[in-house]
Amino acid sequence: MIDVTIQYQQEQRIFALQTKNSSYMFGINDKGRLQHLYWGLPIGVEDCASLLRLSSHSSFDAELDREAEEYSFWGGTCYTEPSLKAIMPDGVRDLSVQYAGHEITEQDGRETLVITLKDKAYPVETKLYYRVIPEYDLVERSAKISNTGDQEIMLESMQSAAWSIPYLQDYRLTHVTGKWSGEFQLRDTLLTEGKKVLESRRGFTDGHANPWFAIDDGQATESEGRVWFGALAWSGNWKLVAEKTAFSHVKITGGINDFDNSWLLGAGDTFETPVFVGGFSDGGFGRMSRHMHHYQYDYVLPNNETRKVLYNSWEATYFNVNAQDQMALAERAARAGVELFVVDDGWFGGRNHDRAGLGDWYVNKEKFPNGLGELIDRVHELGMEFGIWVEPESVNPDSELYRQHPDWVYHFPTRDRTELRNQLLLNISKPEVKQFILAFMTDLLHNHKIKFIKWDMNRTITEPGMKDHSLNRQKEVWVRHVQALYEIWSELRSRFPHVEFETCAGGGSRIDLGIFRFAEQSWPSDNTDAFDRLSIQEGYSYIYAPRTMTCWVTDSPTGMNRRSLSLKYRFHSAMMGTLGIGSNLNEWSDESIGQCAEFVKQYKQIRPLVQFGNQYRLSELKHKGVTAVQYADAAGSEHVLFAFLHSQRLGEPLPRLRLKGLVAGKCYSIDGLPGTWSGRALMNVGIELPLRGDFDSLMYRIREINEKKAGSL
Ligand code: GLA
Secondary structure, eight states, X not given: OXXXXXXXXXXXXXXXXXXXXXXXXXXXXXXXXXXXXXXXXXXXXXXXXXGOOOOOSBTTBTTGGGGGBSSXXXXXXXXXXXXXXXXXXXXXXXXXXXXXXXXXXXXXXXXXXXXXXXXXXXXXXEEEEEEEEGGGTEEEEEEEEXXXXXXXXXXXXXXXXXXXXXXXXXXXXXXXXXXXXXXXXXXXXXXOSEEEEEEOOSSSSOTTXXXXXXXXXXXXXXXXXXXXXXXXXXXXXXXXEEEEOTTOOEEEEEEEOOTTOOEEEOTTOEEEOOOEEEEEEXXXXXXXXXXXXXXXXXXXXXXXXXXXXXXXXXXXXXXXXXXXXXXXXXXXXXHTTOSEEEEOSOSBTTOSSTTSOTTOOSBOTTTOTTHHHHHHHHHHHTTOEEEEEEOTTEEOSSSHHHHHOGGGBOOOTTSOOOOBTTBEEBOTTSHHHHHHHHHHHHHHHHHSOOOEEEEOOOOOOOSOOOTTSXXXXXXXXXXXXXXXXXXXXXXXXXXXXXXXXXEOBTTBSSOSTTGGGTOSEEOOOSOOOHHHHHHHXXXXXXXXXXXXXXXXXXXXXXXXXXXXXXHHHHHHHHTTSEEEEOSOXXXXXXXXXXXXXXXXXXXXXXXXXXXXXXXXXXXXTGGGTEEEEEEEOTTSOEEEEEEEEEEOOTTOOOOOBOOOSOOTTXXXXXXXXXXEEEHHHHHHTOBOOOOOSEEEEEEEEEEEEOOSOOOOO
C-alpha cells in the first residue's frame, strides 16, 4: 500500500511523489544532479532505484543522464532545452549546479517539496517546488531563482519545469491551434527527433495556441490508455518545447518564453516562475480532462459559486448602447430567466465605434443622461445582477487619455506605433498607469452596484519599448505586463470581493490557469455560431472546466457565416457551459422569448451537472457527424446528455451511442422516453439517437430510479 504523498528515501537518494493513481520519482545522482526516473502507474522507490545511474554513449554524448534532468541548467554538456540560462557578473555563461538540500513542508494545507540547488562558484540559488494534488494525480511545479550575491545576474531563460515522459514506442503530442473566431482546435502529431515548439510571442496567452500539452503512445482514447499532460499558469509570452533526443528521451520544457526575454536579477532578488502543473491519467483523455476540471474547481478558481445565466448586449446593440434600449433588453432578458445583465462595449467616453474613446472611462452622458444608476436600478428591480465591459489596458489615439499621456503606451521613439483595432497598448507596469487603472476601476465599482466585470484586451503587443527602463531591462516588458495585470486584478478582487470577473481577449486569447486564479469565467471565442462552437468547446474542454466557459445563444442566421440553426440547437450547444444569451431580444416575439425562457428553465435544472459534475466526451460516433457530451454527478445517479448531428446522409440510421459514467447495476430512466434501463445496458449496448436531417440536436436527462428490474432498450 503506497500512501505517503512525498517521501525522500535517504539511502537510495530518491524522491517519491505519490498520488492516488500515479508515482513520480527522481533522484540525486553521483554528480549531485536531479535525475528524473519514473512517471506513471504507482510503484515503490525500490522498483526504480536501479535507474539512478550515470550513462554515456561517446564523447559526443558524454553525459546522457543529463537528458533526464529535472531542471536543466545551461552549462557544461547541457545540450537539450535548458530550464535556466544565466550570465554571471563577470560574463561567465555557464551554470554548474548541484543539490544542496531539501525540505518537505506544508503550503496551503498541501505537502510541498522544496529542493535547493546551488552553483559551485556563483551566488545563484534555485529552489524547485513540487506540490502534490493526490486525488487528481497532479503535481504542481515551479522554481524560484535567487541572487544571493551583491552583483547583478542576467537571466536569459527561466522555465517553470521540465517533464520527462517514460519510453513509449511512439509519442503523440496533442495540443490546440486557432485564430480569432476559431480558437481551441485540436491537433495531434507524432514526435520525431528534434523539437516541436508551441508558443506565444504576442504578449498574452494567445488564441493561436494554448499553453498545455498531452502525450500518449498514439493509442489512447477518451476512456482508455495512458496520457501524460501539463498546463502552464501564465497569461503572457510562453513556450512549451516537446523534445525528442536521438536516444528517444522525450521531455517537455515549459515556462515564460525566452524569446526577446531577459531579467536582471539584482543583489538579493528572487525571480519566481509561474506554476506548471503536470499529470498522469491511465483513463485516457477523458480522465485527464475531468481531473483538470476538478483541479480548477478545487484549487485554482477564485470561488466555487454557481455561474449565473447571463445576458450580454454586444451582438444586440454593438456600440449603439443607450439607457432606453438597454432597459428594454433587460426587461426581456428578465422574462427569459436571465440572472445577470451585462452591458458590453460602448457605454463610456466618445465610444461610438472602435476608432475612439477607449481610455476615457466615464459614463457617456448622451447615452446615459441619468448615469448608469438608472439602468442598474432597473436591472435590480427586474431581479437580475448587473455587469459591465471594460478594456483597461488599451487606448484609442483618438481619446482624451492618449492626448494627455501619449507616453503611456509601449513604443520605440523612432518607430511608428502600430495600431491594431485602432488602438495602442498601455504600459501597465508604469506606476502611474497602474494607479490610473486602479483608480477608475475603483470609482466604477465603488459608485455602482456592479457584480460582474468582463475584462477585455483586443490587441497584441507591438513595439515593446518601455521608456522609463534602462537598456538592460527593456526585455522585461513581456513579464512585467503580466505581473502588473495580476497585481491589478488581485488588488481589485481584494477591494471588491463580491465582484466576479470574466477574462476575454478578442474572444479566447487570454485563457489559462494563471488568469483563472482571478477570473471565474472566460469568453472562449467571438464566434457564436452554435455548430462552430462545438469544436471550440471540445478543444477548450481538454483542459479547461465547463463552468468557466461562457456560451451565448445568439441570433440566427449568425453574423459569422449566415448559418441558420434552430433555437433548440443553439440552446443545446450553449447549455454545455455557463449559459448566456447574446441575441437582440428587442426584436424577438413574445412567443420566442417564452421558448427561450423554457430552455433557460431546463438549463437551471441541469446546471449543477454541467457546472459541478463530471464531463464525458462521447466520441464514438464522431465519424458519423455526431458530437455527444455527457455530464454526470459524482455518484453516477444523475446525468444529462447532449447530442448533435451535423447532417444525415443516404438515409442511414445512426449506430447506438454508448454512455459513460453510470453505475452498471443501477436502474435508470430517460426523461421523455418510456421504459427503464440498467447502467450496464446504457454503457454497453447504448441508446438510439433519433437525430434527423441537418443540424439536429437533443438533450436527455437520465436519472437513477429505485426499481429493481430494468426493461428493454
Ligand atoms: C471583443 C470581445 C467581444 C466584445 C467586443 C467589444 O471582440 O471578444 O465579445 O466585447 O470586443 O468591443
